[in-house]
Amino acid sequence: MKRTASLVINAKAFSAVPGDTLLDAAMGAGIFIPHDCSSGQCDTCRVRIYDGSVDDRGTRRGDTVLACQARVVSDAVIEFDAVPEPIKVPATLTGIKPISPEILELSIGLHRSLPFLPGQYVKCSFSGFPERDYSPTQRVDGTGAIDELIVHVRRLRDGVVSSRLGTGIRIGHKVTVHGPFGSAFHRMGEGRIVLVATGTGWAPVWAIARASRFRQPSREMVVVAGARAIEDLYMRDSLAWLADTGVRTAIATASGLSSRDSNAVMAGRVTDHLPIFSSEDTVYAAGNPSMVAAVQALCQAAGAKCHSDPFTASQAKPSIGRRLLSFLGRGDAAGPDPRPAAGPHT
Numbered sequence: 001m002k003r004t005a006s007l008v009i010n011a012k013a014f015s016a017v018p019g020d021t022l023l024d025a026a027m028g029a030g031i032f033i034p035h036d037c038s039s040g041q042c043d044t045c046r047v048r049i050y051d052g053s054v055d056d057r058g059t060r061r062g063d064t065v066l067a068c069q070a071r072v073v074s075d076a077v078i079e080f081d082a083v084p085e086p087i088k089v090p091a092t093l094t095g096i097k098p099i100s101p102e103i104l105e106l107s108i109g110l111h112r113s114l115p116f117l118p119g120q121y122v123k124c125s126f127s128g129f130p131e132r133d134y135s136p137t138q139r140v141d142g143t144g145a146i147d148e149l150i151v152h153v154r155r156l157r158d159g160v161v162s163s164r165l166g167t168g169i170r171i172g173h174k175v176t177v178h179g180p181f182g183s184a185f186h187r188m189g190e191g192r193i194v195l196v197a198t199g200t201g202w203a204p205v206w207a208i209a210r211a212s213r214f215r216q217p218s219r220e221m222v223v224v225a226g227a228r229a230i231e232d233l234y235m236r237d238s239l240a241w242l243a244d245t246g247v248r249t250a251i252a253t254a255s256g257l258s259s260r261d262s263n264a265v266m267a268g269r270v271t272d273h274l275p276i277f278s279s280e281d282t283v284y285a286a287g288n289p290s291m292v293a294a295v296q297a298l299c300q301a302a303g304a305k306c307h308s309d310p311f312t313a314s315q316a317k318p319s320i321g322r323r324l325l326s327f328l329g330r331g332d333a334a335g336p337d338p339r340p341a342a343g344p345h346t
């Protein structure tokens, strides 16, 4: 192994020590790579290896790796997308609305603007409660003001935060919003865009879908959204809006159904209804980690670009990681929660 390596990150050249993480090497050279968990969970630090090689430590997806895990081994040219820098903004809870038997739509009034890209997530601290990660989105009918965050939360009976919404956490509750984070944000591009979501994974996917329809209305889009129970398919009005704007394939699936029902909900998991991916596709997947892993594998096999956001719950054990909570609803853990979710959400 060489004693030093030459790295070029976003056109800035510097010497790095082999064995250091790309994140540490960059930060040491004064280059801020967006990051959050620093433990390989949140995907915020995903960077593109444009030339040369690194030790990817098992994080490679296409030509990208996680900068907080991958190590410097030799010369390399690395790039990452510019995103808004995370800031903390005071805010107030202004609305709590059930949108399915399990899912709440929260409105949070921002006291200052907080720039973020569609699909990114933020950390919300309700005063007196542990931090949780949520994906800003629009209401299911597409509305939302510039000075408010709309987020979807799965209510868990024992959730430290979600079970207190409406009781210990009421309208007017103070909130600190920190962000944005995450790498699965909307990007302009060519080729088909495929959006896949389960549960409250619909929040970032809906934000990305809206952005894409407004920015590139002629870009072909396929959307597949699912839930276990038909009652939790709270996104069906949103799917109808997408269909009205010309999206020919906007499917809702319920794994609890045994056959197609009269409301055009398909029986089965979202992975039962995915299109065949090609190398021209850009795929976004958010929600259940197993579903996201399956979509990543299909994308890898097809050579499709994949931006993913596996929702994991806050855990007592740091090794399990951030988004298991989000899967439960971007995400809230049951019971004590010494480690706030380091990425999306309940």
Ligand code: FES
Binding pocket: 034, 035, 036, 037, 038, 039, 040, 041, 042, 043, 044, 045, 046, 066, 067, 068, 069
């Ligand atoms: S900062 Fe690298 S995965 Fe979270």
